Amino acid sequence: MLKAEHAASGGVELQTDEGGAGIRAARLTDLDALIALERHFPGDRLSRQSFRRLLQGGSAEVWVYEEAGCVAGNTVLLYRRNSAQARLYSLIVHPRYQGRGIARALLHHAEQAAMRRGCQRLSLEVRTDNAPALRLYQKDGFQPVRQIADYYEDHAPALRLEKLIASTM
Numbered sequence: 001m002l003k004a005e006h007a008a009s010g011g012v013e014l015q016t017d018e019g020g021a022g023i024r025a026a027r028l029t030d031l032d033a034l035i036a037l038e039r040h041f042p043g044d045r046l047s048r049q050s051f052r053r054l055l056q057g058g059s060a061e062v063w064v065y066e067e068a069g070c071v072a073g074n075t076v077l078l079y080r081r082n083s084a085q086a087r088l089y090s091l092i093v094h095p096r097y098q099g100r101g102i103a104r105a106l107l108h109h110a111e112q113a114a115m116r117r118g119c120q121r122l123s124l125e126v127r128t129d130n131a132p133a134l135r136l137y138q139k140d141g142f143q144p145v146r147q148i149a150d151y152y153e154d155h156a157p158a159l160r161l162e163k164l165i166a167s168t169m
């Protein structure tokens, strides 16, 4: 059974339980599953080569949500040297597993990791027509910064969102 708990910070953290459900760091052996998940992404999909680079380099963190041996979601966070801003590069949950709080848990996990690395802000780009994702990010406290025209391969615009995750004081 999946165990969802409200963390002290107010977020929801999915914890690994006896059934093997939870968030963990992605491994090279997850490549097939990561690529399969990308098919459910609305355009601009990450290639196997890109995922391999992300998993092997030091400037990204990739996590998966696994349940009963199935990779049901993933998120990718990018860091830049000497920058207090991390970038949420990808977040996806397989349609069969959507609506259960998994994306929110992955997002919360990424925010905690960015804070631990000393980042103060998180940024991301989202399609302006991606209502579920926009709602997720807005409910989590992300603010629109600007619209970027012709951002995606199909020329659709993106909205840049940012969230302050740690005090600048």
Ligand SMILES: CC(C)(COP(=O)(O)OP(=O)(O)OC[C@H]1O[C@@H](n2cnc3c(N)ncnc32)[C@H](O)[C@@H]1OP(=O)(O)O)[C@@H](O)C(=O)NCCC(=O)NCCS
Pocket: 040, 041, 042, 090, 091, 092, 093, 094, 097, 098, 099, 100, 101, 102, 103, 104, 105, 125, 126, 127, 130, 131, 132, 133, 135, 136, 137, 139
């Ligand atoms: C967007 C996405 C990641 C949400 O995953 P999910 O696990 O179903 O989301 P959660 O169950 O954690 O929902 C968290 C919040 O997101 C919002 N949300 C999720 N699905 C939604 C939908 N279909 N319609 C409206 N809001 C939705 C809601 O605010 C929800 O909170 P609530 O249920 O308390 O209202 C998922 O739909 C997905 O993988 N889409 C394809 C890939 C994608 O677009 N990724 C984002 C790219 S920037």
